Structures are given as C-alpha cells and as structure tokens.
Amino acid sequence: MEFIDLKTQYRVLKKEIDVGIANVLEHGQFIMGKEVEEFEKELGKYVGRQYVISCANGTDALQIIYMAYGIGMGDAVFCPDITFIASVEPACMLGATPVFCDIDPKTYNICTNSLEERIAEVIKVGKHKPKAVVAVDFLGNPADYVKLESICNKYNLILVEDAAQSMGASYNGKQCCKFGHSATTSFFPAKPLGCYGDGGAIFTDDYDMAKLYKSIRVHGKGASKYENIRIGSNSRLDTIQAAILLPKLKALEECEMVARQKVAKFYNDAFEGKFVTPYVQEGAMSSYAQYALLAENKQERDEMVRRLTKANIPNMIYYPYPMHTLKVFENIDYKKANFVNADSYCERTFSLPMSAYITQEEQEEVINSIK
Numbered sequence: 001m002e003f004i005d006l007k008t009q010y011r012v013l014k015k016e017i018d019v020g021i022a023n024v025l026e027h028g029q030f031i032m033g034k035e036v037e038e039f040e041k042e043l044g045k046y047v048g049r050q051y052v053i054s055c056a057n058g059t060d061a062l063q064i065i066y067m068a069y070g071i072g073m074g075d076a077v078f079c080p081d082i083t084f085i086a087s088v089e090p091a092c093m094l095g096a097t098p099v100f101c102d103i104d105p106k107t108y109n110i111c112t113n114s115l116e117e118r119i120a121e122v123i124k125v126g127k128h129k130p131k132a133v134v135a136v137d138f139l140g141n142p143a144d145y146v147k148l149e150s151i152c153n154k155y156n157l158i159l160v161e162d163a164a165q166s167m168g169a170s171y172n173g174k175q176c177c178k179f180g181h182s183a184t185t186s187f188f189p190a191k192p193l194g195c196y197g198d199g200g201a202i203f204t205d206d207y208d209m210a211k212l213y214k215s216i217r218v219h220g221k222g223a224s225k226y227e228n229i230r231i232g233s234n235s236r237l238d239t240i241q242a243a244i245l246l247p248k249l250k251a252l253e254e255c256e257m258v259a260r261q262k263v264a265k266f267y268n269d270a271f272e273g274k275f276v277t278p279y280v281q282e283g284a285m286s287s288y289a290q291y292a293l294l295a296e297n298k299q300e301r302d303e304m305v306r307r308l309t310k311a312n313i314p315n316m317i318y319y320p321y322p323m324h325t326l327k328v329f330e331n332i333d334y335k336k337a338n339f340v341n342a343d344s345y346c347e348r349t350f351s352l353p354m355s356a357y358i359t360q361e362e363q364e365e366v367i368n369s370i371k
C-alpha cells in the first residue's frame with residue numbers, strides 16, 4: 001500500500017502525461033514553453049483568480065510575495081504554530097521576525113483569537129511593525145478567511161494564503177488560492193496537485209502585484225530580460241512539469257476531489273467516536289491533503305503508529321513539532337505564549353494513507369489494523 005498512491009494515478013493518466021512530456025521534448029522550449037502559459041491559464045480558471053504566476057516551488061512562491069511587499073527587518077509576520085516551516089522561512093530569510101499563533105482546537109488552523117492577542121503584543125512591545133499574516137489551509141482544510149480578512153483590514157496587514165496543501169478545497173463558494181491579497185501553492189509530488197519534481201505558483205487579482213511577481217521570478221527583469229530593475233530570483237516552473245500538471249489538473253477537477261471526499265467519509269464513518277476525526281467548518285470543503293486522526297493522548301497515538309507500522313501500513317505524523325519548539329527559532333522574540341492547542345495536537349496526531357486512488361479494500365485493511 002502507498003501512503004499517497006502516485007503510481008496508480010500515473011497508470012490512469014499515463015497516455016496524456018507521456019504525450020505531454022514527448023511534445024516538450026520535441027519542441028524543445030524547456031523554460032517558459034507554451035505549456036507553462038497554458039497551465040497558468042487553466043489553473044486561473046479553476047481557482048477563479050485573475051493572475052497565476054507559476055514558479056519553481058511553493059517556498060519560492062512565498063518568498064516572491066514577501067520580496068514584492070518589501071517585507072524585511074523590523075517586520076512581524078504572523079503564522080500558525082502548526083505548519084511546514086516554509087510558510088514563514090522565506091520571510092525570516094529577508095530579516096522579518098516570525099510570530100507564531102496557537103491553532104484552533106477543531107480545525108487546527110490559525111486561531112484568530114490568538115492572532116489578535118499576538119498582534120496586540122507586538123504593538124505593545126513596539127519593536128516590530130505588524131506587517132503580514134500567512135494563513136495556512138492545514139492538511140487541505142481552509143482557514144477562517146471571514147475572520148482573517150476582518151482582522152487584516154483592522155490592522156492593515158497583508159494577508160497571504162498558503163494553499164500548498166489545499167488545491168481543490170473551497171470555502172464559502174470560493175476555491176482555495178482565491179483568498180488573501182495573494183495566495184501560493186506547491187506542486188511538490190505529494191500535494192493534492194503535484195508534478196514530478198518541484199513546482200509552485202502565486203495567485204492574485206492585483207495587476208500591479210502580478211507584474212511585480214513576474215519580474216521577481218526572473219531576476220527582477222524590466223521591459224526585457226537584460227534590463228534588470230530590481231533584485232529578483234530565478235524561479236520558473238519547468239515546461240515539462242507544466243505538461244505533466246495539465247492532465248493532472250483536469251483529473252483533480254473532474255474526479256479526484258470527489259474521490260477524496262468519499263475516501264475521507266469512509267474513514268470518518270469507521271473512526272467516529274473512537275478518535276477525533278477531521279472537522280471541516282460550515283461552508284468549507286477540505287482537499288484532505290492528509291487524513292489525520294487525533295488520539296486521546298500521546299501513548300495512544302504511539303500505540304496506533306506501532307500497530308500501523310507492524311501491519312506494514314505506511315503512516316506519517318504531520319507534524320511532530322510545533323514551530324515554537326524548533327531549534328531554529330530558539331532565540332526569536334515573542335517566543336513565549338500559550339500554545340496549548342498546538343502542543344496537544346502534535347502529541348496526538350497521526351495520518352493514514354490517503355489519495356484519490358486508494359481502494360475500499362485498502363481502507364478496510366488500514367481500519368482493521370488499528371481497531
């Protein structure tokens with residue numbers, strides 16, 4: 001059994017993927033070939049964003065946004081305590097200070113009460129300027145953008161949606177990648193929409209920001225490539241990856257997201273009352289990038305991991321450590337805060353095999369192994 005069954009997906013989409021790759025090998029436009037533009041257009045249509053700027057990976061996508069907004073020394077960037085470090089790492093690289101917020105005990109996304117407390121704290125200390133919030137749709141579950149937008153408006157903060165895990169998810173009738181001033185995603189192979197290497201994208205409806213992102217993507221180019229007008233980076237999506245992503249996007253839209261809901265429901269029905277099953281708020285749909293359960297406590301979680309591993313069932317912990325406990329952040333400001341929900345989550349969480357292609361027999365095997 002695979003944790004994320006990319007092999008079956010390839011078998012299903014093999015013809016289109018192989019033809020797409022062969023076409024790129026034939027035309028030879030390996031960088032910024034026509035498939036890149038076509039993919040950006042299709043993706044924009046799917047998520048309902050005006051501008052899609054593909055790039056080399058999800059971390060770069062965030063970095064390009066932070067660079068475009070001039071985030072750096074003296075700025076505070078607020079981020080949930082449970083995420084992958086890439087959500088905030090590029091801001092730190094630019095000199096900004098990360099401020100971690102506790103998570104909501106039900107959705108595991110950034111807790112908006114904790115966020116407001118942390119903003120107040122930064123203002124009170126007076127050492128940093130509250131600048132941006134990076135909200136993460138954790139495990140594919142959309143964050144609370146109604147509250148987040150109102151908080152960001154109130155304090156004049158840039159809102160960035162890190163949708164690396166939530167391609168295909170939606171909230172209040174809008175697709176993920178549609179929230180915030182700008183959003184980002186990742187095409188790392190294991191994400192809900194993955195390529196066969198690294199890839200990422202930025203989304204915005206703001207023409208000027210889109211222009212800036214495109215410039216920073218290619219060495220801060222101006223009207224032409226060798227007319228550089230700012231410091232940028234080299235962060236492009238390979239044409240071959242775009243050719244792979246085109247049929248994968250179609251499959252996500254046409255059947256994979258529906259299949260993922262079914263798989264999640266099958267697990268939910270089996271585990272209801274025995275573990276804490278994923279909570280998706282009213283009006284939201286998760287992409288279930290991961291299917292995570294919460295055990296009663298650490299001992300029970302560790303026992304479930306033992307049972308799964310003993311039965312040869314792949315399993316993971318997303319994530320074992322909250323951000324505030326990582327060594328890399330041991331000397332940052334605003335380290336002390338209340339992270340009860342994040343701490344408890346990390347001790348109790350474990351994730352099961354999940355993909356659009358897992359069979360019911362495989363799911364039953366997973367369920368039986370831990371019952």
Ligand SMILES: *Cc1c(COP(=O)(O)O)cnc(C)c1O
Nearest residue numbers: 057058059084086087164186188
């Ligand atoms: C995967 C991921 C990223 C980074 O994406 P890469 O393409 O691996 O650079 C950023 N944020 C979150 C929440 C992720 O899960």
